[in-house]
Amino acid sequence: MxxxxxxxxxxxxxxxxxxxxxxxxxxxxxxxxxxLIKDESIIALKHIATGKYLSSTENLHYTTGSKFQLIFAGSPVPDPNSLWKIEFGKELATYNNTFIKLQHVKSSNKFLGIYYYDYFRSPSNNHTEVSCNDINYVSNRNYWVENWKFNHVEFLRSHDIQFTIGNDTFQEVVCHNERLGGNDEWCIELIKQHVWTIDD
The missing domain is CATH 1.10.287 (Helix Hairpins)
Incomplete structure (x- = not known):
């Protein structure tokens, strides 16, 4: 920096x-x-169309598909379940040349991603399921993708479609490679900037 x-x-x-x-x-x-959003800063991703934040809750899993940790559009205000550490391994991220990882702050070493070997389907439609997973425990590491690129070919989408697990209802977040629209827009909000030290 x-x-x-x-x-x-x-x-x-x-x-x-x-x-x-x-x-x-x-x-x-x-x-x-x-x-500036620096490597290892804490961020929240706000879905523009609904005003809800990308969220996950440790030990809450999909009941279909991968059965990995659930990703959803949660509260309209940032809360501990909507905080992510952004990692990109260099001083500043550039728009078209940086892979990023999003680590869920409240979960133990779990990252946002997709399991592209099976392309598990989301609970409510035919799009790809987005989940949170510990990259050290994925059964076949070659098929887990937690690296996202700003100009990636797959995009996060949320919409008003909801699904239930037990007695709880969740707003779905999926991954897709179709034409982009209003349901694909997210705003990165800086919650806490990482302070670089001599040891970093």
Whole structure:
């Protein structure tokens, strides 16, 4: 992050003519830098059309398909079940060149993904089931995909279709490779920025 900050500061202050301009540029850069999503930051993904957050609950599993940990569009306010640690292994993510992983904060080492060997179907329609799984315990690691790319060929979708497990009702989240629409738009919200240290 220091390289980014230094580079931006240099570019913006190259033609500064006064101390006031220098202070203004410094303030703008620090505000921008404080809003950047860095590797290992805590985020929430808000579904634009419904206003609900991508959520999971440890020990709550699909009763069909993979039987892995359930993914759903939950509360309209962020809560502990909707927090994810974003991982991409470098200073900053770039739109078209970065694979990301989303680790569910409340679950033990579980990541958002799809099991593409069987392409398990979602409970309510024929789209691919999205689940949360511990990558160390997937029976065939070659078929579990937890790496997402910003310009990926499969996309997260949520819609008003609901399904039940026991007495609880959930708004479905699926993965698809069809034409994009309003049900495919998500907003990344920065909850807590990771602070890099000398040991990172």
């Amino acid at each position: 220091n390289n980014y900050f230094s580079s931006e500061f240099y570019k913006k202050t190259k033609n500064v003519n006064s101390v006031n301009e220098l202070i203004k540029e410094f303030e703008e850069i620090t505000v921008t830098e404080s809003n």
